[in-house]
Amino acid sequence: MLYIFYNSLSKIGTKKKKIFNILNKAVKTFNHNELHLNDIINIKDPYKIIKELDQEKDVVLLVGGDGTLTNIANKICGLKNLPPIYAYKAGTGNDFLRSLKTIKETKIVNKHFYLINPYIEKLPIIKFNNNKMHFLNGIGLGIDAVISRDINEKKLTKNKVSFFKISVQNLKTFQPIKNIEIIIDDKFYKFNNVWFCSIMNGEYYGGGMKIAPNANRLGDTLKIIVINEISKFKLLYLFPLVYTGKHINVSNVKILEGKKITLKTSEKTSLQIDGESFNDIDLVNVEK
Known part of the structure; x- marks a missing residue:
C-alpha cells in the first residue's frame, strides 16, 4: 500500500487540485492501486503508523517542505526496518531536497520522488x-x-x-x-x-x-x-x-x-x- 502524508495547513495542502495531481502521479510511479492519505495535522503519532508498515510491501510518501519533513523525521528517526520513504518537493523552503539533489548517491524516481531513508537514519x-x-x-x-x-x-x-x-x-x-x-x-x-x-x-x-x-x-x-x-x-x-x-x-x-x-x-x-x-x-x- 502507498501511504501519503501531507500537511493540510501548508500552502500546497490547501489546494485540492495540486494534491490530487500529486496523488495521481504517485500512484502511477509506484504502481500501487491502494493508497492511504494522511493529514499530519490530524495524526497524533506518525511513529505508530510507520513502524507497523511492511518494508517489503508498503511505500511512504511525504509531501511538503522542510517544516513538514522535519516534523515527521523527528517522530521516526531511529526506527529500524523502515519501508521505502520518499519525499515530494511541495513547500516554500525545500532546502533538504535541494541538497539531496547534489549527492550522486541519491535515488530520485520519476524526477520528483526522493528516497530519503539514508538521510534520516542518523540525524543531528x-x-x-x-x-x-x-x-x-x-x-x-x-x-x-x-x-x-x-x-x-x-x-x-x-x-x-x-x-x-x-x-x-x-x-x-x-x-x-x-x-x-x-x-x-x-x-x-x-x-x-x-x-x-x-x-x-x-x-x-x-x-x-x-x-x-x-x-x-x-x-x-x-x-x-x-x-x-x-x-x-x-x-x-x-x-x-x-x-x-x-x-x-x-x-x-x-x-x-x-x-x-x-x-x-x-x-x-x-x-x-x-x-x-x-x-x-x-x-x-x-x-x-
Missing part, C-alpha cells in the same frame, strides 16, 4: 532549554534566527512575505552578539561581535542559501559557520555571495567542523532550527 540532535530535537538542515543563533522569526510571524498573519525586505530591516536594527563561546570536540573558541553562528548538517538553509557548501550529510561531523567583526555595509555586500557559497572566501567568515558542539552566548538571543524559531536562548548543545 540539538538540546536547549529542556528541549531535544533532531534537525535536517541546520540551526542558527543570531540574525538568521531573528529573520526566521519575523518571516514566521508574517506567515501567521497571512501577509505577503518578502525575505529580502525582512532581512534588510533586521540588518538595520540587529545588534551583534557581544561574544559566543564555542566548544567543538573539547577545543575552545571565542568570537566577539557575532552576527550569526550556524551549525549545518546540509549545504542549504533559508530557501537556497548555500551557507555550508562543503557540508556532508552522510559524514560524522557538522560544519560551524561564524560571521563576526564585520560592518553592516560589508555584511550587505556578503549577503548575495551566500547563495553561491563564495562567502566562505571572505576573511570575516570562519568555518569550523566537529561532532560535538556547545554554544554559549553572552546574552539571550534567537534560535532557528530548520526555519522554526525560538526566543531567549543562551546555551545549546549539538551532536551528530
Whole structure:
C-alpha cells in the first residue's frame, strides 16, 4: 500500500487540485492501486503508523517542505526496518531536497520522488532549554534566527512575505552578539561581535542559501559557520555571495567542523532550527 502524508495547513495542502495531481502521479510511479492519505495535522503519532508498515510491501510518501519533513523525521528517526520513504518537493523552503539533489548517491524516481531513508537514519540532535530535537538542515543563533522569526510571524498573519525586505530591516536594527563561546570536540573558541553562528548538517538553509557548501550529510561531523567583526555595509555586500557559497572566501567568515558542539552566548538571543524559531536562548548543545 502507498501511504501519503501531507500537511493540510501548508500552502500546497490547501489546494485540492495540486494534491490530487500529486496523488495521481504517485500512484502511477509506484504502481500501487491502494493508497492511504494522511493529514499530519490530524495524526497524533506518525511513529505508530510507520513502524507497523511492511518494508517489503508498503511505500511512504511525504509531501511538503522542510517544516513538514522535519516534523515527521523527528517522530521516526531511529526506527529500524523502515519501508521505502520518499519525499515530494511541495513547500516554500525545500532546502533538504535541494541538497539531496547534489549527492550522486541519491535515488530520485520519476524526477520528483526522493528516497530519503539514508538521510534520516542518523540525524543531528540539538538540546536547549529542556528541549531535544533532531534537525535536517541546520540551526542558527543570531540574525538568521531573528529573520526566521519575523518571516514566521508574517506567515501567521497571512501577509505577503518578502525575505529580502525582512532581512534588510533586521540588518538595520540587529545588534551583534557581544561574544559566543564555542566548544567543538573539547577545543575552545571565542568570537566577539557575532552576527550569526550556524551549525549545518546540509549545504542549504533559508530557501537556497548555500551557507555550508562543503557540508556532508552522510559524514560524522557538522560544519560551524561564524560571521563576526564585520560592518553592516560589508555584511550587505556578503549577503548575495551566500547563495553561491563564495562567502566562505571572505576573511570575516570562519568555518569550523566537529561532532560535538556547545554554544554559549553572552546574552539571550534567537534560535532557528530548520526555519522554526525560538526566543531567549543562551546555551545549546549539538551532536551528530
